[in-house]
Amino acid sequence: MRLYSTRSMELQTMERSFSVVELRSVKGKTLPCSVDVCGIVKDYDKSFAFTSKDGKDLVKRTLTLADDSGISMQVTIWGDRAKKEDSEFEGNPVVAMKGVSVKEWQGGLSGSLMEGGSLAFNPDMPEAHKVKSWWTQGGHAQSLTFISQARHFEAVWHPASDEHALVIALQTSGGGGARIAGKLMDVLEMKQKSEQLVNEQEMYSAYCRLSSVQLRKRDEIQPLYYNACLEPKEGNGLPCNRRVDEANFCAVCNKTVKAAPRLNLRCRFEDATGNFWVTTFHPAAEKVLGMTAQEVADIEKSEGREVVEAKLKSCYYAQILQVQLRAKPDNYNGEQRTNVSCPSAQPINRREHARFMPHTKLCRRQLQEGDANDKISLIVVLA
Ligand SMILES: [Zn+2]
Structure with a gap:
């Protein structure tokens, strides 16, 4: 044997x-x-x-x-x-x-x-x-x-928190009339789907929190906004939106123009299943920060980069957002890749939190103390 x-x-x-x-x-x-x-x-x-x-x-x-x-x-x-x-x-x-x-x-x-x-x-x-x-x-x-x-990730989301339950409740209920187009899914699923994208552009949406903004890239300070040309385009009358130089000269319009700051941020969003970095365009970035581009530019100019960075950091984990993602198949030097960007975002308001999770400590504290303390209340829940 x-x-x-x-x-x-x-x-x-x-x-x-x-x-x-x-x-x-x-x-x-x-x-x-x-x-x-x-x-x-x-x-x-x-x-x-x-x-x-x-x-x-x-x-x-x-x-x-x-x-x-x-x-x-x-x-x-x-x-x-x-x-x-x-x-x-x-x-x-x-x-x-x-x-x-x-x-x-x-x-x-x-x-x-x-x-x-x-x-x-x-x-x-x-x-x-x-x-x-x-x-x-x-x-x-x-x-x-x-x-x-990201160490912070674990501190906030682990173990299975009331927050995760809230996100699931928002997902399964459709978020009480989702205002953002795109198939609702969690971050992990979104990453998998966008990675496998082959032919057509797809729109997704996810409930998540802002966890970081790229402020530096290899020690180099990243601009948060650029000055965009406001000159109306011939035909549709929409602003030209091209980047102008320091003297407000637009190379496309070939003249000195009126200009206004436009946010262009690289944001990291996360939920309990994962996180991702995405280019976040102007209107979405303003919603994510709860600040206008003009405010960001003014603070940076008058109070300095350090102050504006602190302001941005105070937005991390501050609120749940419904984020829209556009995944586009792209070809880079013959290699198939997916280009993901965030064209739109919308904060979920306090009333919606309360409706979905009326009995959690998280929401009770939010109701008492308001949105500004969301981050603190989260930490209290997990403590
Ligand atoms: Zn222009």
Whole structure:
């Protein structure tokens, strides 16, 4: 009688070579990095075939892994691994992966299993048993934190908060007459959908909070607004909107014109499922900040950059917004990518909070103290 087959010997050797880290610990690492992980396949996308910029036919599939550290992370697998039948990924199998390259992507972290790495389904190793029993004993119902390097993210959204419940209530009810066009979804779904976009432009909307504005890029101060030409265009009478120079000269109109500041911000929004960076145009950016471009420009001019940055930071997490996103397929040097921008945003007012979540501490405090204290009330709820 044989105790084990040759194959299982091989498998055991492979399994022994894994040095698995918890997903939670990945975010503390210097990026990019390579790690071995072991998690439940919480979700999977259909495999996706495309041609790379150097003309290679590729197939990929993105898995969402979760482990008992309460973190989920997307990992892309390639080629034959991605081409496996959907059924292989069904029923939340445990997978162990060796050689996952982790990089920052749209404000979160995302992994890619390298060709030289390895993938094992339901391996016989202690980490796999641990993760499996966590999943069956309640982990499947746990609210997971999508992996991100933003420390603040976790402090505000984790664990499953009243806030998350409020967002779900807004989503399922349609937000009490959503004023913003676009299919309503959460941030994670929106990211997945926009990544897989192939042909046509799509509109999405999500309930989320502003969590950051890009103020610097590699130490270089980023402008928050530009001065735009107000000259009416021939034909439709709409303002020209081109950037003017310091003397208010518009190169398109070829003269000195009246000009006004227009916001152009790179904003990070988040909900309990994830976050993303997006270019936020003028009218949306004014709604997001609750400040006009003129106010932002005036503060910067009269009180300085530091003061205006502090003002912007005071808007982080200040209110729930319904944000509209436009995802456009784009071609960059032959590589398929999606261009996502935010053309419109609308704060959800206090009355709506109260209607959906009348019994939470969050809303009671908001009702007592007003919108300005939303951020404080959130922290109180989670404390
Ligand atoms: Zn002009």
